[in-house]
Amino acid sequence: MTTLRLGGPADRVVTASSADEVVDAVRTADDAGEPVLVLGGGSNVVVADEGFRGTVVRIASTGLDVTPRGDGSVLLTVEAGEDWDDVVAATVARGLGGLECLSGIPGRTGATPVQNVGAYGVEVADLLVDVDLYDRRTRAVRTRVPAADLGLGYRTSTLKNRDDAVVLRVRFALPGGADSAPLRYPELARALGAEPGGRVPAAVARDAVLGLRRSKAMVLDAGDHDTWSAGSFFTNPVVDAADVPDGPATDGMPRWPAASDRVKLSAAWLIQHAGFGRGHAGPGGRVALSGRHVLALTNRGPGTTEDLLSLAAEVRGGVADRFGVVLHPEPVLVGCRLP
Secondary structure, X not given: OOOOOOOOOEEEEEEEOOHHHHHHHHHHHHHOOOOEEEEOOOOOEEEOOOOEEEEEEEEOOOOEEEEEXXXXXXXXXXXXXXXXXXXXXXXXXXXXXXXXXXXXXXOEHHHHHXXXXXXXXXXXXXXXXXXXXXXXXXOEEEEEEEHHHOOOEOOEOOOOOOOOEEEEEEEEEEXXXXXXXXXXXXXXXXXXXXXXXXXXXHHHHHHHHHHHXXXXXXXXXXXXXXXXXXXXXXXXXXXXXHHOOOOHHHOOOOEEEEHHHEEEEOHHHHHHHOOOOOOOEOHHHOEEEOOOOOOEEEEOOOOOHXXXXXXXXXXXXXXXXXXXXXXXXXXXXXXXXXX
16 A cells, blocks of 8 residues: 555555545544544555554545636646546646646645645645645534645645644646746756746646656656655755855755755765665665665565665665764654664
């Protein structure tokens, strides 16, 4: 049930095919005093080898609606269980740009605001209008919770690392035209032969994004162990300007301005320059860094969650020793933690 193909069994699994079924399943487990794990595509989660002692509610609700708005934009309403890349593909096929840079990201739509999913210069916060939530504390459905109330930040929100609010439905505002979002990411602009800040047809941008992601083993392929991952395992660290590593070892280190006079660093660069190359093997070779992208920790087939976390700890420790920067995991850790 996870893209890593790791983690022990759950006591019980309930598949919920509508928002009402999601609410009913969670309420039933709560009434029984059982722990609940809400699971979508399993693409951003690491589950302990011991599994989950409780009920897993798998979100499988479907539905997508496009409503024109008076200013020429459209309101895109999506049920939480829709496959995210299918949603992106559907909007592009309808001649709607805005989401194309988020192509190829695995998982379900309900998870996108939780993580504030982002890639290639676009993030969910740029387009999110509001969400519908089930509040486990009040046992009530909250509709139209504004994006401004969700604390959306770099790969985070107020919904992350908590289990009392379940996303049922998500709404986005798309510009209404067939052009892509402005090309803010230099690598993507180069791949398209376009100027940074320019636009191209959304379908063209989507194809380019998928090509770049495949080159980094970031598009799921059951036959390719390099894609048996949770995507980028570490977020790019954001540090105070005074804490940016300095010295000859940092020549050429990428850095970008962040909010509040802070600086964002490249986790991939730090990992590589701390001595961890592509394909670096963890315990027994059962897990390894991807052969195409050092930010992805992969299961080579016989791996365990303990193996994966051991490799993650090795990488994190090496970066801290070399540069004094502590990396933080991006996936949600269920019943486990970095040693």
